[in-house]
Amino acid sequence: MLGVEHTVIESVDLETDGRGQEMLVAQVRVKAGAARRCSRCRRRFPGYDTSPTPRRWRGLDLGTTPVYLQATTSRVTCREHGVVVAAVPWARPGSRFTTAFEDTAAWLVCHATLSVVAMLLRVAWRSVADIVTRVVADRAATVDRLAGLRRIGIDEISYRKGQRYLLCVVDHDTGRLVWAGKNRTQETLGRFFDDLGADRAAQLTHVCADGAQWIHDVVAVRAPKAVVCLDAFHVVAWATEALDQVRRTMVNRLRAGGHHDEATALKGSRWALLKNPPNLTGDQRATLAGIAKANGGLYRAYLLKEQLRAIFQAVELTDARALLGGWIAWARRCRLEPFVTLAKTIKNYQKLILNAVEHGLSNARSEATNTHLRLLTRRAYGYHSPEALIAMADLTRGGLCPPLPGRS
Ligand SMILES: [Zn+2]
Numbered sequence: 001m002l003g004v005e006h007t008v009i010e011s012v013d014l015e016t017d018g019r020g021q022e023m024l025v026a027q028v029r030v031k032a033g034a035a036r037r038c039s040r041c042r043r044r045f046p047g048y049d050t051s052p053t054p055r056r057w058r059g060l061d062l063g064t065t066p067v068y069l070q071a072t073t074s075r076v077t078c079r080e081h082g083v084v085v086a087a088v089p090w091a092r093p094g095s096r097f098t099t100a101f102e103d104t105a106a107w108l109v110c111h112a113t114l115s116v117v118a119m120l121l122r123v124a125w126r127s128v129a130d131i132v133t134r135v136v137a138d139r140a141a142t143v144d145r146l147a148g149l150r151r152i153g154i155d156e157i158s159y160r161k162g163q164r165y166l167l168c169v170v171d172h173d174t175g176r177l178v179w180a181g182k183n184r185t186q187e188t189l190g191r192f193f194d195d196l197g198a199d200r201a202a203q204l205t206h207v208c209a210d211g212a213q214w215i216h217d218v219v220a221v222r223a224p225k226a227v228v229c230l231d232a233f234h235v236v237a238w239a240t241e242a243l244d245q246v247r248r249t250m251v252n253r254l255r256a257g258g259h260h261d262e263a264t265a266l267k268g269s270r271w272a273l274l275k276n277p278p279n280l281t282g283d284q285r286a287t288l289a290g291i292a293k294a295n296g297g298l299y300r301a302y303l304l305k306e307q308l309r310a311i312f313q314a315v316e317l318t319d320a321r322a323l324l325g326g327w328i329a330w331a332r333r334c335r336l337e338p339f340v341t342l343a344k345t346i347k348n349y350q351k352l353i354l355n356a357v358e359h360g361l362s363n364a365r366s367e368a369t370n371t372h373l374r375l376l377t378r379r380a381y382g383y384h385s386p387e388a389l390i391a392m393a394d395l396t397r398g399g400l401c402p403p404l405p406g407r408s
Contacts, residue, residue, distance in 0.1 A: 002059055003100030003405050006034035006089035023066045038078035039085050039093035048083050050074040057091050059098040092134050100405040106135040110401040133391040139400045145178045146196050153208040153366050154215055156184040159377035159389055175365025177397040182386040186218050193222040208361050210234040229361050230352035232312040233370050239305040240274055242338035246301040273302055304339050320357040369397050
């Protein structure tokens with residue numbers, strides 16, 4: 001019932017805390033075979049001392065009653081790690097929660113919103129973040145997430161205003177996040193390639209990235225055989241941004257000319273313009289039709305965005321090449337400043353865009369991961385450190401979600 005192993009349960013009592021909340025406290029001790037082990041290397045050593053006051057660990061509720069395990073802790077003299085706290089079989093080192101509680105919390109984080117997790121388990125959001133960090137460290141030590149990589153995507157994700165970035169590496173074939181580090185610098189990317197090792201870097205066949213030159217420079221040195229592609233996700237994001245600029249300029253112009261109603265209506269059209277056509281609601285379709293009739297410039301910008309997206313859906317490379325050439329020519333003379341500028345950028349990256357089409361690297365799975373990571377970072381207010389955010393990303397997108405305890 002308590003979800004513990006290698007543990008002797010000496011007594012179980014009901015206690016009432018200061019607020020009248022009843023709780024179940026189980027007095028436990030480590031079974032002889034599991035006692036006196038270093039909490040870092042798990043090897044057995046002579047005991048050093050035992051703490052005079054017992055400690056408590058929060059366990060999974062029994063029905064509606066919170067559960068605590070209580071035990072005295074001891075320290076051992078490890079030959080490698082010195083005097084350290086002895087491992088207990090029911091909890092991870094340094095945690096105030098049992099392993100069963102932490103695994104349940106981590107599993108829930110992968111399947112429910114954080115507010116649901118915090119309320120259901122009666123823990124503070126900060127504790128959930130700490131739990132996720134410990135579970136991820138524990139599980140990451142048992143799997144090699146960089147094994148067998150062939151096609152990867154490298155992505156910079158901003159997580160706070162003021163140029164704070166994470167560098168994320170996604171396996172293009174599984175859509176899994178396999179590596180993340182803070183800051184978007186050559187040094188960070190160098191650390192990924194150090195972790196990967198030269199042999200495995202030589203196995204990389206494709207690297208997808210955004211337009212950042214510094215990424216391309218590092219990849220050229222560390223994975224010279226890989227074909228570099230420009231991610232569809234980023235190209236479409238550039239076009240979406242250009243479209244939004246066109247719309248904002250028009251709203252401001254209408255306002256300056258005293259056309260306040262028209263300005264407000266156009267302002268409300270944002271989502272109709274930015275969404276992919278199959279996801280549009282009936283009202284949004286009507287908004288678009290209205291723009292097509294009344295606002296030729298903005299509708300042209302919309303078509304330019306959609307046309308660019310379509311290039312990545314081309315099956316034949318020759319089609320994609322023709323479409324891209326046509327798009328650049330059109331964008332250049334469309335008289336919409338943001339798209340004229342984008343045409344220059346796209347022309348520079350033409351080869352890398354066509355690489356993505358040729359090698360079929362416009363992958364929905366890795367795009368879902370990109371979208372998920374951006375969603376995570378948008379809620380980043382609660383993450384007290386980039387490390388906590390990385391742990392959350394690893395847990396939910398890195399394949400490190402633990403199984404629920406007690407199910408096999
Ligand atoms: Zn040790």
